[in-house]
Amino acid sequence: MAQFAVNPSFISFAGGYPAADAFDFDGIRRASEKAWSQGAKDCLQYGATEGVAPLRAALKALGLARGIHAEDDQLMVTTGSQQALDFLLRATVAPGDTVLVERPTYPGALQAFRLAGARVVGIDGDAEGIDPQAVARAIEAAPSKPKMIYVVPTFANPTGATMSESRRRDLLALAAKHDILLVEDDPYGLLRFSGDAVAPIAAHAAKDAELRKVSVYLSTLSKVAVPALRIGWMVASSEVTRRCVMAKQVSDLCTSPWMQHIGAAYLDSPEFAAHVPRIIATYKERADAMVTALHQAFDKEWVFLVPDGGMFLWVKLPRGVDAGELLKAALAQKVVFVPGAACYASEPDAACLRMSYSTASPEVIREGVARLAHAYRSYCVG
Structure with missing residues (x-):
């Protein structure tokens, strides 16, 4: 996933990285x-x-x-x-x-x-x-x-x-x-x-x-x-x-x-006391953007918990959808996520994926979800 995270032509929802554009450089x-x-x-x-x-x-x-x-x-x-x-x-x-x-x-x-x-x-x-x-x-x-x-x-x-x-x-x-x-x-x-x-x-x-x-x-x-x-x-x-x-x-x-x-x-x-509320506000804005974009793109077809904090959304895909195979279609659209199988000790659920909203702006999140919707439609047709 790291190679795609640093490729400017890709939109990455994969890495659990903090938002570099929100770092307190001066502090x-x-x-x-x-x-x-x-x-x-x-x-x-x-x-x-x-x-x-x-x-x-x-x-x-x-x-x-x-x-x-x-x-x-x-x-x-x-x-x-x-x-x-x-x-x-x-x-x-x-x-x-x-x-x-x-x-x-x-x-x-x-x-x-x-x-x-x-x-x-x-x-x-x-x-x-x-x-x-x-x-x-x-x-x-x-x-x-x-x-x-x-x-x-x-x-x-x-x-x-x-x-x-x-x-x-x-x-x-x-x-x-x-x-x-x-x-x-x-x-x-x-x-x-x-x-x-x-x-x-x-x-x-x-x-x-x-x-x-x-x-x-x-x-x-x-x-x-x-x-x-x-x-x-x-x-x-x-x-x-x-x-x-x-x-x-x-x-x-x-x-x-x-x-x-x-x-x-x-x-x-x-600076630290002032910085934490700023990054919290940044992640709230980005989480809200991802939740809204996913609801608009997939309605109730993709199920997920709306988080109260942190950096991640966990998506449950419809029965029979393999997130690993969906990733191949997503790569063709230059958007990436983490297939959920990596998060299981055994007997993984293939119909799950992890998305991180921390590093992308709301505009990029909306574009990335649009690419993901296109990849999903291609996967379902193919």
Whole structure:
């Protein structure tokens, strides 16, 4: 998909990239200058594996604003949240261990689980996220106790769904009852443009020592600042964090201190607080444009959940339509999306696709959907 995303003749709804035209260029530049002026040597020297102190403090404050409390030995900085998941798997999952995931789920996580040799079991979800009762049945049916439950509970990739408050509490209680790590991947939680906010699972875990033992929270600055900083972080129990720190020491010693100091300066600046509402407004405009264009082009033939935030729409196509084959017709019209099969651990539903609205203007979205409608008509005729 990447080759088409950078080809100016193609319209891409494929990549989960943030909107480059909405980056806070001036704010990041000023944060970079501030970080350098306050300590060029600190920017260029090795840093603590857990993360430099100013960034850790800024991330703790960002978490506290959403109810997430982290002690010093419970937070580590990583080079993107994908690295945090990688280290978590190295520290806790052995080949053959069972990992439970929502069906469908984030393709990058599936790749990480497969690389770790895990047995991945998909559990159906709906507009309220994964069903805790179905998770309980899967735990009972597993040949051995699962090591991990992985969810993207807020504006999920790929579905855009948000897990309800009651399901978050029930899932956390279930994980604690069976002593299974509950991994909450939260790249999009700050990107809500409609509806009422739902507290992170980690915020519920913060209120109880037993719940904190199984709660793991992953997040990133890639979607709310810029991806190039490569700043992610993890909040987990001190024991889990310690083991992940050891994995990071073996891997890369530390995330770039220069980028960390820039990230800290940006989070502490008024520019960050002003920037987040701007990107939320940008994504709302683009999501509205895509929803309207799809309704106009396909009426009720294509079914999808209207998201309250994030970057994605998940489309259910009519029975018998293969999204992989439809993509071939779409490429001929120079528009791309992600076939849904990539988002399933097993037994994929071929009649689904993921569309991202984050990188295209409303005008481009309307043109892209028109091309997609033309491709769909060609597919149906052919």
